[in-house]
Amino acid sequence: MKLFDVYPLYDVEIVKGVGCNTYDADGQEYLDLYGGHAVISIGHSHPHYLKALADQASRLVFYSNSVQNSLQHRLAEKLGKVSGYDDYQLFLINSGAEANENALKLASFATGKRRVIAFGKAFHGRTSAAVEATDNPKIVAPINDNGHVTFVPLGDIEAVKAEIAKGDVAAVIIEGIQGVGGIRIPDDAFLRELRSVTEEAGVVLILDEIQSGYGRSGRFFAHQWAGIRPDIITVAKGIANGFPMGAVLISPKFTPVYGQLGTTFGGNHLACAAAIAVLDVIEEERLVENADEVGAYLLEQLKGIPGIKEVRGRGLMIGIEMEEPVKELRSRLIFDKHVFTGASGTNTIRLLPPLCLTRAQADEFLARFRAAIEGR
Numbered sequence: 001m002k003l004f005d006v007y008p009l010y011d012v013e014i015v016k017g018v019g020c021n022t023y024d025a026d027g028q029e030y031l032d033l034y035g036g037h038a039v040i041s042i043g044h045s046h047p048h049y050l051k052a053l054a055d056q057a058s059r060l061v062f063y064s065n066s067v068q069n070s071l072q073h074r075l076a077e078k079l080g081k082v083s084g085y086d087d088y089q090l091f092l093i094n095s096g097a098e099a100n101e102n103a104l105k106l107a108s109f110a111t112g113k114r115r116v117i118a119f120g121k122a123f124h125g126r127t128s129a130a131v132e133a134t135d136n137p138k139i140v141a142p143i144n145d146n147g148h149v150t151f152v153p154l155g156d157i158e159a160v161k162a163e164i165a166k167g168d169v170a171a172v173i174i175e176g177i178q179g180v181g182g183i184r185i186p187d188d189a190f191l192r193e194l195r196s197v198t199e200e201a202g203v204v205l206i207l208d209e210i211q212s213g214y215g216r217s218g219r220f221f222a223h224q225w226a227g228i229r230p231d232i233i234t235v236a237k238g239i240a241n242g243f244p245m246g247a248v249l250i251s252p253k254f255t256p257v258y259g260q261l262g263t264t265f266g267g268n269h270l271a272c273a274a275a276i277a278v279l280d281v282i283e284e285e286r287l288v289e290n291a292d293e294v295g296a297y298l299l300e301q302l303k304g305i306p307g308i309k310e311v312r313g314r315g316l317m318i319g320i321e322m323e324e325p326v327k328e329l330r331s332r333l334i335f336d337k338h339v340f341t342g343a344s345g346t347n348t349i350r351l352l353p354p355l356c357l358t359r360a361q362a363d364e365f366l367a368r369f370r371a372a373i374e375g376r
């Protein structure tokens with residue numbers, strides 16, 4: 001059997017990772033400014049994380065959601081404390097798309113409505129309602145194209161108000177910082193207005209923090225820069241440092257109903273052990289603060305490099321928009337300079353490193369990046 005060939009791949013295989021470095025089979029080291037697409041939050045092979053996984057695996061990998069699982073309660077309590085959302089409720093699943101799917105479903109159940117407002121360039125996942133709320137017709141199949149979602153420009157509060165005034169809107173869904181869309185930060189004032197407009201109209205505000213959350217922006221959640229509290233927050237990616245997991249944080253306004261949401265694998269024992277270990281390390285090593293400090297330093301340094309059109313970002317979520325397409329530059333970075341980066345569109349490089357990136361590693365990246373741009 002062959003693989004279903006949907007990924008354009010770089011011809012390199014990573015077989016090992018330590019901290020912010022990865023290694024191929026020949027032992028070549030690569031500086032990881034990509035974090036496997038914002039997934040590696042606390043760094044590769046963190047000893048506390050590996051021990052937590054190994055200990056849990058030696059006891060129990062999985063049992064079903066029909067019996068008690070105290071690890072889920074421990075995770076909920078810890079996440080509430082670290083994120084500042086102790087009063088919220090936690091629903092656990094396996095991926096980002098699934099988190100948004102459940103958030104949208106909950107909003108629709110709660111309001112009895114079916115229309116959603118999303119924003120231009122949004123990415124919320126590849127399944128049913130999540131992909132419908134994603135502003136990319138190429139990945140929306142006819143079966144997903146059900147007319148539930150209206151896209152308005154990011155930052156256009158009047159357009160949001162006009163749609164909400166029609167009276168049929170269940171939810172507004174917005175990324176804390178747009179990732180796939182090219183590292184676009186919604187204005188803090190816009191987010192505050194969005195919060196008050198949705199609150200007044202009884203429309204559910206869903207903050208997709210799947211890429212921008214868990215410390216990446218230099219706050220636990222990117223929306224915390226604006227000082228707002230959404231009704232629902234979705235997370236995935238860095239939450240378990242590579243173990244597949246997603247979660248929905250749900251305001252106390254919502255009353256759970258037995259059987260309304262559910263999943264086989266969500267919140268399994270191994271995933272919870274991984275997620276608890278991630279929060280231990282985030283706290284212990286002050287990784288949110290590190291993302292803030294090292295990210296601010298990187299942003300500042302990048303601004304002085306010739307060939308860059310614009311640098312956008314917060315914390316360790318950075319977009320570098322170049323004057324030219326970045327395809328060849330990214331190849332040079334991997335194969336000549338041994339640095340992994342991400343991309344958005346044709347001209348933007350995306351930096352999503354592990355949150356433990358040091359200033360020395362940031363300097364090393366800057367040196368290799370400059371050299372790659374200059375063709376040295």
Ligand SMILES: Cc1ncc(COP(=O)(O)O)c(C=O)c1O
Nearest residue numbers: 095096097123124125179210211
């Ligand atoms: C903002 C955002 N939402 C949702 C998703 C979907 O997450 P997953 O690929 O885990 O389904 C992603 C993935 O890139 C994302 O960046």
